[in-house]
Amino acid sequence: MTRVRWWGTGVVALVLLILCAGLPLVNEALGDRGAPLAPGTVLSAGTERDGARPVTFVVPSAGWVLSKADTSLTSSVELFSGDVVFNLNVVVPLGPLDARRLWDGLGRIVAVGGQTRLGAGPAPITTAHGLTGLTGRLMGRDRAGMATVFATDTLGATVTAAGPPRAFREVAAEVEAMARSVRITAPWP
Known part of the structure; x- marks a missing residue:
């Protein structure tokens, strides 16, 4: 008769348990969720050409x-500050693009x-670089925020930021400053 030994199966099960339960904890401890950004950091998105997005x-x-x-980076950038999430998305139009159509x-x-x-009723916005677009409120159950859209002949960008109302109010000026700093290098064929 052959004698069965279970210690090998136990070791395999222990290794799998450590990998499945332990690695997510290690990732969280090492900051895999995100990278803190310094004031003045310039972020870019879109298809890279000649070393620039x-x-x-x-x-x-x-x-x-x-x-x-x-x-x-080819299509979007997401940031967060506490419970507020900020998204910038690059829009590559299939046809004519303007801010109103992008807003809709x-x-x-x-x-x-x-x-x-x-x-309803977005307001005009102009960035520090002269880019024009539309901006307005983003709202929902237990959510407050803002949305902004910009359109050029060849590219567009949407900016949304939302979070719990109190958290959003605390960073609303920073969100608006980021929206007003958007720059689209055009034409971008």
């Missing part, structure tokens, strides 16, 4: 963290999520 913005103050998991499209996209909606 076409859409940029500036982080105005400390306290913002780059979400590594939710950022794809963003409104439909936001509504699909069911958590928030755009406020």
Whole structure:
């Protein structure tokens, strides 16, 4: 008769337990969730050409963290400060693009999520670089924020930021400063 030894199976089970339960804890401890950003950091998104990405913005103050998991520099950048999430998305149009059409499209996209909606009647906004667009409120159950859209002939950008109302009020000026720092290098074929 053959004698069965279970210690090997036990070791394998222990290793799997450590890998499945321990690695997420190690990742969290090592800060895998994000990278803190210094005031004045310039972030860029979009398809890189000649060493540069076409859409940029500036982080105005400390306290913002780059979400590594939710950022794809070819299309979007996500930051967070406490419970407030800031997103910049690059829009590559399939046809003619203007800020009003982009605002309406963003409104439909936001509504699909069911958590928030755009406020009616966006207001004009102009960045420090002369880029014009539309901005307005983003609201939902237990959420407050803002949305901004910019459009050029060849590219667009949407900026959304939202969080619990009190948390958003604390960083609203910083969110507006980031939106006003958006720059789209055009034309970008």
